[in-house]
Amino acid sequence: MITLGRFFRSRASRKFRKDRMAVVSMAVIGLYVLIGLAGFVGLISIGDALERAGPDSTTGFFQDQTPEKRLRDARFWREIAERALRRENPQAAIREAAFFERALAPLPPAEVTTLVREADGLYNAVADHFDEATEARLMIEELQKQPTPDPAAIAEQAAAREKAQAAAAAALTELERVTLRLFPIPDGWRGTLYHFRTFLGTDRQGRSISMRGLYSVRIALQVGLVVGLVSLTIGALLGAAAAFFGGWVDHAVTWLYSTFSSIPELVLLSLIAYVFQGWNFVDELIPVYAALSLTFWIGPCRVIRGEVMKIRELEYVQAATAIGFRRWYIMLRHVLPNTAHLMLITFSLLFIAAVKAEVILTFLGLGVKNGASWGIMIGQSRQEVINGFLWQIGVATVLMFFLVLAFNILTDALQDAFDPKHVGK
Amino acid sequence: MWPYVLRKLLYNIPVYLGILLIVMVALRVNDPVWAHLGSKTRGTAGAQERYETKRTEMGLDRPFAAQYAAFVGQVATLDFDARSWDRPTETVGAMLRRAIIPTLMITVPSLVLTTVISICIGLVASYFRGGWADRTLMLLAVLGMSISYVVYIILGQYFAAYKLREWAGVELFAIQGYEPGIANWPYYCLLPVLIGVVVAVGYDTRYYRAVMVEETTRDYIATARAKGATKPRIMFVHMLKNAMIPVISRVMISVPFLIEGSILLEFYFNIPGMGKTMIEAIIHKDFPVIQAFTAVLAGLFIVSNILTDVLYAWVDPRVRLS
Numbered sequence: 001m002i003t004l005g006r007f008f009r010s011r012a013s014r015k016f017r018k019d020r021m022a023v024v025s026m027a028v029i030g031l032y033v034l035i036g037l038a039g040f041v042g043l044i045s046i047g048d049a050l051e052r053a054g055p056d057s058t059t060g061f062f063q064d065q066t067p068e069k070r071l072r073d074a075r076f077w078r079e080i081a082e083r084a085l086r087r088e089n090p091q092a093a094i095r096e097a098a099f100f101e102r103a104l105a106p107l108p109p110a111e112v113t114t115l116v117r118e119a120d121g122l123y124n125a126v127a128d129h130f131d132e133a134t135e136a137r138l139m140i141e142e143l144q145k146q147p148t149p150d151p152a153a154i155a156e157q158a159a160a161r162e163k164a165q166a167a168a169a170a171a172l173t174e175l176e177r178v179t180l181r182l183f184p185i186p187d188g189w190r191g192t193l194y195h196f197r198t199f200l201g202t203d204r205q206g207r208s209i210s211m212r213g214l215y216s217v218r219i220a221l222q223v224g225l226v227v228g229l230v231s232l233t234i235g236a237l238l239g240a241a242a243a244f245f246g247g248w249v250d251h252a253v254t255w256l257y258s259t260f261s262s263i264p265e266l267v268l269l270s271l272i273a274y275v276f277q278g279w280n281f282v283d284e285l286i287p288v289y290a291a292l293s294l295t296f297w298i299g300p301c302r303v304i305r306g307e308v309m310k311i312r313e314l315e316y317v318q319a320a321t322a323i324g325f326r327r328w329y330i331m332l333r334h335v336l337p338n339t340a341h342l343m344l345i346t347f348s349l350l351f352i353a354a355v356k357a358e359v360i361l362t363f364l365g366l367g368v369k370n371g372a373s374w375g376i377m378i379g380q381s382r383q384e385v386i387n388g389f390l391w392q393i394g395v396a397t398v399l400m401f402f403l404v405l406a407f408n409i410l411t412d413a414l415q416d417a418f419d420p421k422h423v424g425k
Numbered sequence: 426m427w428p429y430v431l432r433k434l435l436y437n438i439p440v441y442l443g444i445l446l447i448v449m450v451a452l453r454v455n456d457p458v459w460a461h462l463g464s465k466t467r468g469t470a471g472a473q474e475r476y477e478t479k480r481t482e483m484g485l486d487r488p489f490a491a492q493y494a495a496f497v498g499q500v501a502t503l504d505f506d507a508r509s510w511d512r513p514t515e516t517v518g519a520m521l522r523r524a525i526i527p528t529l530m531i532t533v534p535s536l537v538l539t540t541v542i543s544i545c546i547g548l549v550a551s552y553f554r555g556g557w558a559d560r561t562l563m564l565l566a567v568l569g570m571s572i573s574y575v576v577y578i579i580l581g582q583y584f585a586a587y588k589l590r591e592w593a594g595v596e597l598f599a600i601q602g603y604e605p606g607i608a609n610w611p612y613y614c615l616l617p618v619l620i621g622v623v624v625a626v627g628y629d630t631r632y633y634r635a636v637m638v639e640e641t642t643r644d645y646i647a648t649a650r651a652k653g654a655t656k657p658r659i660m661f662v663h664m665l666k667n668a669m670i671p672v673i674s675r676v677m678i679s680v681p682f683l684i685e686g687s688i689l690l691e692f693y694f695n696i697p698g699m700g701k702t703m704i705e706a707i708i709h710k711d712f713p714v715i716q717a718f719t720a721v722l723a724g725l726f727i728v729s730n731i732l733t734d735v736l737y738a739w740v741d742p743r744v745r746l747s
Contacts, residue, residue, distance in 0.1 A: 259443035262730065263723045266685040267703065271719060274707045275454050359573045360685075364692060364704055378575050385583045397576045405571035412567075 012341070015417040022413030025406035032217055032403050039218030049215035049372035053197050053208040054099050057384065060201040060209070060391050070172055071126050077179045078119045080104070081112055099206075101186050101194040115182050122175035129168035136161035201391040203377075204384055212372045213395045219373040220355045220403065223288060227354035228347045230293040235300030236336065236343060242301075243308035244331045253301070261298045268295050269357065273366035288367050292354050300346045307339045341418035348411040352404055359400070374400050426738065433734050437727050444723045445497060448716060449489075457712035458485065461510050483507065483713060500720050507713040511706065517717040520702055527603055528698035530614050531687045535621040540676055543626045544665075547633025552660055554638060562630065569627035574686065578693045581620040601695040617690040624686065625679065636671040640664050670741050677733035684722065 007013055016022055038044050055076040059065055065073070080097055081104055087093035090109040097104040104112070139157045143149055186194055200210040242253035260268065269291050276287035311317065312335065320330045355374075361367030362375025374396040381393035458479045459467060466472045480486050484495060499505065505518035512520075550559045586600045598616040603609075640646070641664070649659050688700030695701070699718060706714035 255439060255443060258440045259447060262437075262440055262444055262727050263447070263719065264684040264726055266688050266700075267719055267722050270704060270707050271448065271451055271715070274710070274715065275451050277455070277460070277710070356573055359575055360689065363575045363689070365708055366704075374573075375575075378573065378579070382579060385579050386587070390580075393576060393579060397572060400573060401568075401571045405567065408567050408571055 012417045016413055019413045019416065021409050022417075025409040025413075028402055028406040029410065032221065032406075035214055036218040036221040039215050044211060044215050044218070046215065046371060048100075048197075048208065048211040050207060052099055052206040053211070054102065054202055054206055056202060056204050056206040057387075057389050058198065058202045059389075060395075061199045063391075067168065067172060068130070070176065071123065071130070074119065074172075074175045074179050075123055077183050078116055078123065081116050081119075081182050085109060085113060085116065100197060100208075101190045102183050103186075105182060105184055112182070115178055119175060119178045119182065122171055122178060126168050126171045126175060129164045129171060132164035133161050133168065136164060200395050203380065203392045204389075209377075209392050209395050212377055212392075213374075213399050215372050216374045216377060216396065217399065217403075219285070219368070219371070220358065220400070222285065223292070223358045224351040224354045226285075226289045227292040227296060228350040230289065231296040231350055232300050232343060232347050234293065235297040235302075235346075236304045236339070238297070239301040239304035240308045240331055240336050240339070243305045244312050244335055245327070253305070257298045257301050260295070265295055266360070269361060270364065270366055273361060284369060284371070288358060288361065291361070291366075292357055295357075296350055296353060299350065300343070303342050303346055304336075304339050307342055308335055311335050311338055341414075345411060345414045345419060348407055348414060352407045352411070355400065355404060355407075429738050430731075430735055433731050437731055441724065441727055442497065444727075445500065445720060446493065448719045448723070449493060449496060452712060452716055453485075453489070457710070458483075461710045461712060479510070496716070496720075500724070505717050507717070509706075509711055509714050511709040511711040511714070517713050520714060521699075521717065521721060524697060524699040524702045526605065527696050528687055528691070528700065530610060531617055531621070531690055531696065531698060532683045534614070534618045535625065535686065536676065536679070536683055538618065538622045539625040539629055539679070540672075542622065543629035544633050544672065546626065546630045547637055548660060548665070550630065550634045551637035551641065552656070554641075559634075563634065566627040566630045569623070570631075574624050574689055577620050577624050578689060581616065581623075582693070585616050585619075599694075601693070603694075603696040613694075613696070617694050617696065621683070621686045621690055625682065628682075629675065629679065632675055633668075633672070636668050636675075637664060640668050643667070670737065673736050673740060674733060677729055677736075680726065680729045684726070 035044075055073040058069070058073065081094075084090060084093040084097040084104060090112075094104050094109065094112060095106060107115075136157045140154055140161070143154050143157065185191060197208040197211060200208075200213070203209055203212070238253050238256070242250040263271070272291035272294055273287060276290060281287065317330060317334060320334050325333075358367055358373060359375040359378055362373060363379045365379075367373075367375055377392050377396035381390075381396070384390075384392055458476050461479070462472065462475060484492055487495075503518075505516065505521060507517050509515050509517060509520060546562055550562045553559045582600065586598045589598070590596055597612075599613045603613050637660075645663065645667070646659060649663050654663070684700070687698060688704060690696065691698040691701035692704050699722065702714065703718045703722070705711075706718065
């Protein structure tokens, strides 16, 4: 506790706390940690991220759906109701048909049947009006192509098109009202939860993008934390031992890290990912942790080795040797704690690298396979982006952006405050 | 100079042997033959024979030391005659030769463009150190660094290849694919190269700025200023020359990043380079290809490392003595 107090009163940590950007980024990271904890204790479960929440590819809160899409969504809800009616026991099926908060209204089957019929009729009406509008548009194009366009005829067609569009819009509104009676949006906090689930849209399989993004926060934090700690531990111990003991230990460690760092990082990552293919683990993130940790220990190893080279010549180490402490004890008790500032900076760098590498590995098909993560979201959005749907990739990118940005700023501030050699502002 | 080069070469031999060892051990942790045939086929009719054929074909039934010696010999004589398991008509050597040109078409231009652009930005930023231009550039660099490479690729392709067609009606960039020849280069490779440059510039600019800023505190700058040299002259003539050492080391440090980038770019833009071949081999568990490609990629990487050290010693004679 005394050491902690001394740490907070030290010049470097005072300098760090004066850096306003650094404090803001600490707050942002704190927010992410809270979201991650919500995922960890089960407030945001894997089911939230993997189960259907409604129709597919709905857009988020500030982008209006096209009328065609609204029509398709109405059909989606109607078909769910129809499916429930076709079951052997419609009464029970109606009670079960639900997507999280939004469920089929608990009406008697006869009433549901009427509503479905009404929805079906309205659906056909809207589709017909759409066809009329398209026909009119084609007619206008045809007329404009003629050598002497007839303005009166064009105006007539334009009016017809507008009329069809207005009729379609009216019928569509009516259809949506029926849909709402079939699948009412819940009130109260369940309603809030429903809106939260859908306010960023749904992906191609109708899963809630907001929930997927937030669940992935937990995965990213887990990957960053585990990989950061494991590779820092391996790297720091090897690096410190190499520099402190010298001799053959140093030769062996130097050879090991030159060897590992001479394989391009992504090649090494893919190689290790290949090794773990086909094994079954309790937690399927373990191959990802292993691949990243076995690749990332090189950085801390090199940094800590360099620093310990300098520290081992200092008086307090000689004093400790003179008192007669064992070498290992001196290394762990006197030398390693004095590299803590470098460890802090390196951890922050490793965290960023791990979060980014998860996305890249997953994108290449070698990382996280099931579940949800930013890598899976971005990888899946390839098809959506081609169709012009940017919500899933957007949400994953924005969430990842703020976390990585906060860590980038934090690393810079840490370097400014704790590393005297670093060139800052 | 030559003794130094020789020393570097000798030093890297055990490192390369170590790489081959790690690669070979890693690939043999799981039985590579069953991994390729699919472990579910084990026990079905004829599986055992196919397994034995493949095993003897690659020499996997021999003791590990013998396999190691044989593979080291193959790499040393650049003899990659083993056949790919996934595409049995081709030898690994032929795949390598075919893949190397497209990879160079992506990596070399990105390296050159990235270096030139980021040195310029770094100089500008350090020239206006602390001013609004410096702050804006550095903020942009940090913002750019916080977005995933994958996102740049997906959105870059969407906007530059799909959307540009809709808006401008011109087909500037291919959506994906590759054709050999310089004339086809801008159509197929320019977009991937540009994406790679945009990603790398953020990292490099920050580094070059730090180098330049550090250089401004040196004594020779004060001397030059005392003699009345103008600030631009000091920046671009005196400083740039002296900053060459960190620049060279950075260029070489960015080679692995480049390989990483080219793997992603090739994978996404369907360019048949080394990265794409390698990742596909891993996905299809094509053991001979993975082994040979990893060895070659690591070899190229070591060569670039040696080249860095030699260039270093050439630019800065002090290095040779240490």
